[in-house]
Amino acid sequence: METYNQNESVARDLYTVYCGAVGGQAHDGTLLPEAREFFTNLDTIKQAEGWRTVAEEAPGIIRRHALNNASATMKDKASQSSGWKKLVYIAGSIIAAGLAASYLTGCGLTNLDMAGQDGGSLSFRYDPVTGQIIVVGTRPEQAAPVIIQKGK
Numbered sequence: 173m174e175t176y177n178q179n180e181s182v183a184r185d186l187y188t189v190y191c192g193a194v195g196g197q198a199h200d201g202t203l204l205p206e207a208r209e210f211f212t213n214l215d216t217i218k219q220a221e222g223w224r225t226v227a228e229e230a231p232g233i234i235r236r237h238a239l240n241n242a243s244a245t246m247k248d249k250a251s252q253s254s255g256w257k258k259l260v261y262i263a264g265s266i267i268a269a270g271l272a273a274s275y276l277t278g279c280g281l282t283n284l285d286m287a288g289q290d291g292g293s294l295s296f297r298y299d300p301v302t303g304q305i306i307v308v309g310t311r312p313e314q315a316a317p318v319i320i321q322k323g324k
Contacts, residue, residue, distance in 0.1 A: 183220070183227035184211060 184207040191204045198204055205213065211220045243265045250261035 179224060179227050180211070182230070183223040184208075186227055186230070187211075187223045 187210060188207050191207075194204070196204050204210070205216070210216050211223075213220075246261045246265035250258050250265065253261055
């Protein structure tokens with residue numbers, strides 16, 4: 173029974189994309205072999221292992237860059253916002269930066285709780301299984317609005 177190896181499949185796809193990008197030729201002009209041959213040929217085993225390593229590392233690299241981009245975007249939005257929006261953007265940028273760092277160090281930020289001086293709060297939870305960031309917030313208690321009626 174044949175089993176599916178996702179890493180092997182991704183490595184072969186990446187190699188195929190690379191071959192297309194360089195016109196199917198190596199730096200010296202020789203034709204590059206098809207993926208099926210490349211990944212089974214003993215003469216190219218070291219290079220094939222390199223592509224397998226790239227396939228294994230690629231998701232973490234892409235995730236880290238995406239989180240860094242999200243952090244930068246949220247910092248930019250925070251600089252253009254005020255009040256609760258600014259707080260949410262700042263917290264989001266901290267979480268994204270923390271998550272990006274966690275992929276580099278193997279540990280990191282999974283929870284962040286913030287309380288405002290006005291009684292409101294925000295809680296951020298990162299679920300490492302689904303990759304989702306869950307935001308829960310409470311608004312500060314607001315006094316009943318004062319209505320001023322202008323006389324005739």
